[in-house]
Amino acid sequence: MSVSYTLKESISGFKRTKLSTFISIVTISISLLLLGVFAVITINTSRFIDTLRDKVEMEAFLQEPMSRDDVATLIKTVTALNGVDKVIFVSKEEAAGIFKEQFGEDVKSVLEFNPLPPSLKVFLEEGYRTAASANEVYEKLKSTQGVESVIYRKALLEFVDQKTATAHNITLGLGVLISLSAIFLVSNTIRLAIYAKRRLLRTMELVGATQGFIRLPFLLEGIIQGLVGGILAACVLYVLLEYAMRFLLTEIAQYVHMEMPFYLLVVGSGAALGLVGSIISVARFIHVASHA
Numbered sequence: 001m002s003v004s005y006t007l008k009e010s011i012s013g014f015k016r017t018k019l020s021t022f023i024s025i026v027t028i029s030i031s032l033l034l035l036g037v038f039a040v041i042t043i044n045t046s047r048f049i050d051t052l053r054d055k056v057e058m059e060a061f062l063q064e065p066m067s068r069d070d071v072a073t074l075i076k077t078v079t080a081l082n083g084v085d086k087v088i089f090v091s092k093e094e095a096a097g098i099f100k101e102q103f104g105e106d107v108k109s110v111l112e113f114n115p116l117p118p119s120l121k122v123f124l125e126e127g128y129r130t131a132a133s134a135n136e137v138y139e140k141l142k143s144t145q146g147v148e149s150v151i152y153r154k155a156l157l158e159f160v161d162q163k164t165a166t167a168h169n170i171t172l173g174l175g176v177l178i179s180l181s182a183i184f185l186v187s188n189t190i191r192l193a194i195y196a197k198r199r200l201l202r203t204m205e206l207v208g209a210t211q212g213f214i215r216l217p218f219l220l221e222g223i224i225q226g227l228v229g230g231i232l233a234a235c236v237l238y239v240l241l242e243y244a245m246r247f248l249l250t251e252i253a254q255y256v257h258m259e260m261p262f263y264l265l266v267v268g269s270g271a272a273l274g275l276v277g278s279i280i281s282v283a284r285f286i287h288v289a290s291h292a
Contacts, residue, residue, distance in 0.1 A: 021225060024185045028229025028270055029236070031182040035175055036237040036266050040258060042171050052160055053129035058122040058152040059090075060141055066118065074146045078120060081144075083128035083137040088121040095119065117148065131157040179273060182229075186222050186277025215282045222278025223271050230270020234263040 060078070062071070071089060079087050090098070095116035100106050128137055134157055142150045245256050 024188075024225050025229045025232070027185045028182045028226055028273055029232040031178045031273070032230055032233035032266050032270050033236055034178055035269070036233060036262075038171055038174060039262070040241065040256070042167070043258075044256070045167055049160055049164055052156065056124065056129060056134065056153055056157055058124070058134075058138060058141060058150055060120045060122060060144075060150045061117045061148045062119060063146055063148045064117055066146065070146060071118070074144070075120065077144060077146075078122060078141065081137060081140050083125050083133060085123045085125045087123070090119045090121060092116055092118050120147075129157070131161045182226075182273045183277040183280065186225055186274050187281040191281045218282050219275065219278045222274040222281070224274070226270040226272065226274020226277070227267065228270075229274070230267035233270065234266040237266065238263055 062074070066074075075087050075089060078084060092114050095118065096106070096114050099116060122137070122141065124134060124137060128134060131154065134152065135154070138150055138152060138154075141147060241256055241258060
């Protein structure tokens with residue numbers, strides 16, 4: 001199979017269906033641009049959610065009185081629990097210091113004694129920072145001997161889990177819808193190119209041309225359409241994001257900035273959409289057109 005012939009026939013498809021090819025490329029560009037924006041939002045939303053999850057910790061208040069040896073044994077027991085990343089002991093004196101930092105009052109001067117119990121700050125492993133997994137750790141921690149009570153931000157984790165699922169479903173739905181639109185337009189463009197060359201296809205079949213030889217130019221045409229659309233989308237997306245960074249605080253701008261692999265993925269996605277669209281069109285229409 002001649003590479004030059006394949007390329008020539010692929011490019012000829014652009015000439016025969018200029019308008020539909022242009023519309024297809026523009027549609028792929030817009031689709032990938034929208035998908036890129038959604039991807040940036042999704043990635044940064046995930047980063048923000050992970051930041052919230054990282055801040056969720058449990059505080060286990062200890063029974064009193066408790067010796068140093070008992071505390072050391074309890075720390076080892078809690079650390080061994082599934083889902084626990086690390087444990088930090090907070091003494092009564094340290095608890096009083098934290099109280100003063102937060103409320104500006106010395107608890108001893110108000111009550112003339114320190115009522116705050118010692119506690120353990122329990123940090124969860126990454127896979128346990130969800131409402132369901134955190135509740136499992138909570139139940140085990142609460143039933144551990146030497147622990148009086150346990151508190152953690154359960155409502156926050158439930159809220160984060162709920163919003164994460166909602167955002168994921170919305171993003172997935174929009175992504176599928178936009179991708180299908182791009183595939184449909186590429187498929188329609190390739191179908192028009194196939195119909196325009198129907199007599200040539202019939203002749204090629206009669207002289208014994210293989211199906212691969214006949215179909216490859218159309219597949220390549222779809223890939224080129226998607227590739228051009230992906231490059232345009234990546235360029236526009238890069239300009240928009242870099243321009244937006246000028247108006248954002250440094251702390252926020254770092255979330256907007258995307259590395260080069262992201263833009264390469266946009267370009268690759270364009271080529272993939274073009275390939276899928278052309279495969280669908282070739283599979284459905286090439287045999288029909290050649291016998292029209």
